[in-house]
Amino acid sequence: MTTRRHLLHTGAALTLGSLAGLSAPLAHANTVIRLVVPYAPGGPLDVSSRLIAEQAQAHGLGTVIVENKPGAGGNIGSDYVAKAPADGTVIGLAAVATHAINPWLFSKMPFDAAKDFAPITQVARVPNVLIVNADWAKQHGIATLAQLIAYAKAHPDKLNYGSGGNGSAGHLAGEYFKQRAGITATHVPFNGANPATLALLAGQVDFNIDNLATAAPNIKSGKVIPLAVTTATPSEMLPGVPTLSATLKGFEIDTWWGLVAPAATPADVIARLNKAFVAALNSTHTKARFAAMLATPAPTTPQQFGALMERERARYAQLVKASGAKVD
Template sequence: MLRSLFAAAVTAVLAAGGAAAQDFPTRPITMVIPFPAGGSTDLVGRLIAERMTAELGQPVVVENKGGAGGNLGAAQVAKASPDGYTILMGTVATHALNPALYKKMPYDPVKSFAPVSLLAIVPNVLVVNPEFPAKTTEELIALLKANPGKYSYASSGNGTPLHLSGELFKSLAGVDMQHIPYQGAGPALIDVISGQVPIMFDNLPSSSGHIKSGKLRALGVTTAKRAPSFPDLPAIAEVVPGYETYTWNALFAPAGTPPEVVAKLNAAANKALTDPKVQARFNDFSATPVGSTPEELGEHVKKEIAKWAPIVKATGAQLD
């Protein structure tokens, strides 16, 4: 009798859970962006959140939670209820770089999340204050070699793709400059534009408007080839052979989120990427829309971890 009652109770709970997943979403969804407002992850996240809101019929509300190179925001989502109402705009930093950089991680990049969809590939860019004497990557390298340790560069934080872009540049170009970490690309850009720090590695989306307006001077993109939106801007690799970095954005839910919920989030995210307005905005800052299945994103994360671990080790970068 007791066994029958227990089985009936379990069946009822499972049925209720299935119904909840089928009705998802019935209330607002929080998209955690693990960096402050103003950077490329924030730009991509807000574009996708707005379009997903239309698709899902419930608000997708952006919450910026920066700190620890993206670890704080990612950990918040990893520990959230696996019901689909808290999702993460993950990046190469949160899921590939940080596991190699930090001695202790507050989450597992593979086991703590349910992959939803790979959204975009984003180039980085080397920029300087317009008053800075170097007008090309060649001139910058010459200036840095003539003045080792004199100049500094800003990034969105310790261990971020932008930090590693700078460290890889130093290593391959044979130059020395000081790293100034900020709590996100937005605050770093303010200081570079004002001249407090002369050099920065940034995501192209967050710098593109400032480059076009003349508030920043771009020296080169970090991808192996030139960016379509800035065809006259050389790739750093044209001057420093072998140099290549970039970032990506992807959507994740907490591990254990029901497959039906993941499927609805995946469909909404991938539909957002087909919107002409989203594609046009992505094109403005040279972000390439991707889209994927959850399984494809899961494989992408594993490949990125394997790719970046030796690069991080070669730079000698390590964070507590």
Template sequence: MKKWMLVFAALAASVGPQLSAGPQLSALGADSGFADKAIRLIVPFAPGGGADTGARRFAQAFAEKIGQSVIVENVPGAGGTLGAARVAHAAPDGYTLLYTTPGQQMTAPYLIANLPYDPLKDLRAVSKLTAGVNVLVVGKDFPASSIQALIAYAKSHPGKVNFASSGIGSTSHLAGELFKKMAGIDIVHVPYKGSSVAASDVVAGRVQMSIDTLSVYLPYIRSGKVKALGVSTPEPNPIAPEIRPIADALKGFDASPVNYITAPGATPDAVISQLNRLINAVASDKKLQAAFASTGSILGGDTPQEMEALVRSEQKRWKEVIDSAGIAVTRKNN
């Protein structure tokens, strides 16, 4: 597999001696002997996508924090599970990490048979990084201009409303299935190979609606080419505060994709703790938070225990959605 790599060198000379590889790293890692060489951050998708962009933005800030290079390595394939397997089977020393999206632990166990790793045992949560936001959009000529009107229209036209996604089992697919389930409507899934292709067909009116990344649809919303009916988060997003949450009309709706960092399952507690402290320090940087916010993502860390609990609760929630939708399990040969 061809791998694309980008090394973010630590900028010790430009930020002062406090980030040099000597005393600073001794202070940061004295309790575990951690952070005395480059870290590999595996992105389980191809370069140029949302996960890759976020990972590289984080990696640069993380490298500056620890005074070491952070190597971003793209290992795409099988819905992100090939990259996850690479990390799951890596040495458990904290030097190989996964930029994790919902698929690798939260949904893949119910979508892909014979995974090459155990989603809970072989990957260990380190910290949350970002909470993203999707937006429900319809074509500009679609007869509904609110969530209530969309639901009413779908109920009176069962099977006639199609929703686009970036692919089977994707966040946008499952968000649409969750909306379908909670609203009690019959809408039809139309999978595409990526969000941009799906968006083009929504704009052209070839498919009626989609629940996908806000940053993808925002230019179309601003130009009036689609209508935004609601965001997938419980609260409005700062970059588009005028778009109210879907939950205002459909109580309890929440389809907020989270990105986070995981390590090999056998990574020692001391290393996980050290990584968590460093990542939380990076995530609290106001300038970095603003950079992520510009694309609709909320940057912020948590504890390994909190992230682990979220993984388990999201697994349960999305399993119910997947089972209810009757999404076929993909068979993989290991």
């Protein structure tokens, strides 16, 4: 009996010890979770991260603190997450740039985007929109995407477009558009999205492909005209604006971001993080705040978000190679 009782106690202790090793960091309300955003404060990715960090605390997590670690196109913050303890106390924001574009853009990467992270959930997606300078469009009689393509074909090498820099999402979306439309247009890189927007407003470039959150104020003011959104279906946020795929079948590209943890994070910890953040994303408060930012909450399972990142890496491998962009 003593031996049996001893074995039962020992087995129970081992089981509890194993579970504690997996889940203890997230088991208490006073646990501090650090959500690393690999970009500077103030942008849509940072604002949305702070919003869901606050909301997730009401859904079973401890205190969630957002930390900004910008630099190297997002690689510094992402590398920090990749090398953090795999216990759920450090998670990170994964964006199209850090986890789909940078692996092909940078000649040397400090982390492996495919192997060093465990997906938690996608957070949001924002439509990209092809916009033209309103004065330029009026001068050339361009009010539709088909008319822009026809103008480009009739005036080879006359068009140019701006982006936030070589290898940026706007640059690669522009290259994808050129390939699919069979046109030529000169890429003009700027040091960030804001200078690229100012160049479009000043008539220094003819069109940009930008995310809707950035483009919306100038669309509303009438300074730029939206010709098409890049998502597979029309956006409720731009009623009446068609998709690029209506003219170029199958064209689809947008801005997305989500949450990841270090690769070795236990499955039960990932499941708890997923449950809390999905609940946060589904809250009425979050949906209203995201709508104000022209973003759509996109909660998923870890497996779904992992599959999305894998597909996007494959897509951008081709686009980066075709663009010739490189960061050494």
